Amino acid sequence: MSFFKSLSKSRRQDAIVVFLGFAVITLAKFLx
Amino acid sequence: xxxxxxxxxxxxxxxxxxxxVESLPGLLLVCxxxxxxxxxxxxxxxxxxxxxxxxxxxxxxxxxxxIIIRNTVGVPAVFQPGLRYSTIMTKTGIVxxxxxxxxxxLVSVGAQxxxxxxxxxxxxxxxxxxxxxxxxxxxxxxxxxxxxxSVCGVSATIAIAPAVKAKNEDMAYSIAVVLMFGLLxxxxxxxxxxxFNLTPEQFGAFAGVGIVNSAQVLAAGFGFSQEAGIVAGIYxxxxxxxxxxxxxxxxxMAAAQEAxxxxxxxxxxxxxxxxxxxxxxVLGFLAIVCLNTAGVLSKPEVKMAKHFMEWAFLLGFASIGxxxxxxxxxxxxxxxxxxGFGVAGLKAALALAAVxxxxx
Numbered sequence: 001m002s003f004f005k006s007l008s009k010s011r012r013q014d015a016i017v018v019f020l021g022f023a024v025i026t027l028a029k030f031l032x
Numbered sequence: 033x034x035x036x037x038x039x040x041x042x043x044x045x046x047x048x049x050x051x052x053v054e055s056l057p058g059l060l061l062v063c064x065x066x067x068x069x070x071x072x073x074x075x076x077x078x079x080x081x082x083x084x085x086x087x088x089x090x091x092x093x094x095x096x097x098x099i100i101i102r103n104t105v106g107v108p109a110v111f112q113p114g115l116r117y118s119t120i121m122t123k124t125g126i127v128x129x130x131x132x133x134x135x136x137x138l139v140s141v142g143a144q145x146x147x148x149x150x151x152x153x154x155x156x157x158x159x160x161x162x163x164x165x166x167x168x169x170x171x172x173x174x175x176x177x178x179x180x181x182s183v184c185g186v187s188a189t190i191a192i193a194p195a196v197k198a199k200n201e202d203m204a205y206s207i208a209v210v211l212m213f214g215l216l217x218x219x220x221x222x223x224x225x226x227x228f229n230l231t232p233e234q235f236g237a238f239a240g241v242g243i244v245n246s247a248q249v250l251a252a253g254f255g256f257s258q259e260a261g262i263v264a265g266i267y268x269x270x271x272x273x274x275x276x277x278x279x280x281x282x283x284x285m286a287a288a289q290e291a292x293x294x295x296x297x298x299x300x301x302x303x304x305x306x307x308x309x310x311x312x313x314v315l316g317f318l319a320i321v322c323l324n325t326a327g328v329l330s331k332p333e334v335k336m337a338k339h340f341m342e343w344a345f346l347l348g349f350a351s352i353g354x355x356x357x358x359x360x361x362x363x364x365x366x367x368x369x370x371x372g373f374g375v376a377g378l379k380a381a382l383a384l385a386a387v388x389x390x391x392x
Contacts, residue, residue, distance in 0.1 A: 003258060008253075009253070010126070011312065013119065013123070014123075014313040014316075016120060017120055017123040017316065018077060018127060018312075018313055018316030020120070021128050021320065022316070022320075024344070025128065025320060025323070025337055027033070027265050027335040028131075031336055032330065
C-alpha cells in the first residue's frame with residue numbers, strides 16, 4: 001500500500017488501468 | 033503507537049468508501065448518457081441522411097450528448113466527482129483492446145503505423161516550432177502548441193509545460209485549439225472517409241494521424257467502423273509511446289531558443305524525462321496481446337472482451353463530453369483558432385494523401 005502511495009499520480013493511474021484491464025479480461029473468460 | 037497503526041488503514045478505508053459514494057451520482061449520469069447514445073444511434077440509421085452521409089455512431093453521440101448537457105442545462109456539483117474517471121475508462125478500453133490482436137497482427141499494422149506516426153509526429157513538432165517562431169510566438173507557447181498538435185492535445189501539453197515554464201494561458205490555448213479541432217474532426221473525418229471510400233485500415237490510419245486527442249481518435253475510428261476503431265487505437269498507442277521523446281526534443285529546442293535570446297535555462301535530465309513520461313499502461317496492452325497470441329483467450333472470450341472494450345470507451349467518451357466546457361475553448365481566441373486549425377487542417381490533408389498513396 002505504501003509503495004502504491006509513493007507512486008506519482010500518472011503511475012498510479014497506469015497501475016489502476018492495467019489492473020482493471022486484466023480484471024475485465026478475467027471476467028470475460030468467466031462470462032463467455 | 034499501535035492505535036495509530038490500526039487507525040491508518042481504517043481511515044484509508046473510510047476515505048475510499050466516501051470517494052465511492054461521492055462518485056456514484058456522476059457515474060450513474062455517465063451510464064445514462066452512454067445508454068441513451070447506444071439506444072439513439074441505431075434509430076438514426078433509419079434516416080438516409082445519417083445512414084449515407086452523416087454517420088453518428090454511439091461513440092460520437094455519447095460525446096455530443098455530454099457536451100450538450102454540460103453546456104445547456106449544466107451539470108450540478110453533486111455529479112462532478114463521478115466525472116473524473118474518463119481517462120481511466122478510455123485507457124482501460126485500450127488495455128482490453130489487446131485481446132483483439134495477436135503479436136503477428138500487431139507487427140503487421142504496428143510497423144507501418146510507427147513509420148507513419150514518427151514522420152508526422154516529429155515533422156509536425158518541428159514545423160510548429162519553426163512556424164511559431166516566424167509569427168513571433170513566445171517559446172513556451174510554441175512548445176505547448178507543438179506538443180499538443182503533434183502528440184496529444186492534453187497530456188503532451190501538460191507534460192511539456194513545466195519543462196518550458198509555460199503559463200496557464202499557454203496550456204489553455206494549446207488544449208483549446210486541439211480539442212476544438214478534434215470535435216469538428218469527429219463529424220468531418222467519417223464524412224471524408226466515406227467520400228474517398230477509405231477502407232477500415234486506411235480510415236484508422238487517417239484518424240490516428242490526423243486527430244491528436246486520444247479519445248477523439250478512438251471515437252472517430254469506432255464511429256467509422258469497429259475495424260477502423262481498432263486500427264486507430266494502434267496508431268493512438270504508437271503516438272503515446274513517442275510522447276516522452278517528442279517532449280524531450282521540444283524541451284531541448286525550447287531551451288536552445290531561450291539561451292539564444294539570453295534567458296536563463298534550466299538543466300534537462302534526459303533519461304529522467306523519458307522514464308517519467310513513458311506511458312506504462314501500454315505494457316498492459318502488450319501483455320494482453322501476448323496472452324491472446326499464446327491462445328489463452330478463446331474466440332467467444334475475445335468477443336466478450338470486445339463488448340467490454342466498447343463499453344469502456346462509450347463510458348469514457350460520455351464522461352469527456354460531460355466535462356467539456358465550450359467556454360474554456362474560447363482561450364485560444366479567433367486568431368488562435370485560425371492559426372491552429374490551418375496547421376491541423378494541413379496535417380489532416382497530408383495524412384489523407386499519405387494514406388491514399390501508401391496504403392492503397
